[in-house]
Amino acid sequence: MKNNFNDKQIQILEVAECLFAEKGFDGTSIRNIAKMAKINIAMVSYYFGSKERLLESLIIYRTSDLKNQLDNLLQEDLEPIEKINKLIELYINRINSNRGIYRILHFEFTSKKREQSLQDFSELKKGNLKSLETIIEDGQRKGIFRKDIIIPLITPTILGTFFHFHMNKTFFENLLNLKTEELYNNYIKTNLTKHIQQTIKALLIYES
Template sequence: MTEFNDKQIDILQAAEKLFAEDGYDGTSIRTIAKEASVNIAMISYYFGSKEKLLEALIIHRTSGMKIQLENIFKEDLLPIEKVERLIDLYISRINKNKCMYQILHFELSTKKRIMDMNAFKDVKYENLQAFTKIIKEGQELGHFRKDVNITLIPPTIMGTLVHFQMNKPFFEPVLGIKTEEEYENYIKNELTAHIKQTIKALLVHEN
């Protein structure tokens, strides 16, 4: 399920806020219900359990990217320009949904719960397929190298950004960043340019 009604979205947003602030284990269905201004029975009706609620949140935040990727593929652009648009899309979505990615990273790394991640895997697989189409187009035109490990391109993009976000207290003084606006501008400009340069170096033939 990737389509949610307004009330379900209210519950998901409340859960995301509380999971990010207090952790999954530190958040109860009761506090989520209070935050979303609904009763506990409604959460049980829509999602069944707190674990299923977390799974639904992941799907809610990650679905929809396939359509945006397909739209980039259809545009009349050079393959490298499509890749740059793709990187802009990844960075904007991860930055917008950083709370969810922090929750997801923690849950996957601790392995405290046996979560049904099939739906999340399906979304990631669809995203990778769209990404692969763009890379293969560039390879067929002779613009990109044939020996590219396409599967590792998305984690190269995401890993750089997520590491930068998770180590914000370290990078701010090192880079002389003093405000939240400067931090966001750094991600949008310098960090994005660095990631694009890195991916281009992996894709394009050496001169």
């Protein structure tokens, strides 16, 4: 699917994202989207055809350039563990900056109502996993990383830690004295990201 959307399409996608995150996919109508975007209903259909295709386009819009960033990372002259650390930074920054779409994705994948609509996203995830495999296999060839790593479980380990932290936001705000949104986001960018990097390193590196 194309991801070079024009300004009007982006406007519609961003309105849809807000409504899907707030009301859910089933709780949002094309009429709701058109009203909030201040456009004619026909324009939504013209650009996207259906609400399902709109969801698919939204996912591509918010996630596709991560693959480009990962491709660039693979070309950097860095040691495998440095690439893993940068990959974790990319993932955490991307998710924390786009919480709305990941909230939508979590619900839609859990409900399994629109597996076909999410097929393109599944293909993107496979591509991202391939990038991770390339880095880890390079580290294994160099004798740096363990040979018994279950590579498909690395990504859920990264994301699961973030989502547990975010799903319990109020608890951690009080526990860690994160009184403002700026303090909360800075903690994610620094402390939480470093913790995840240390966790993944412990899984990858041979014990000394």
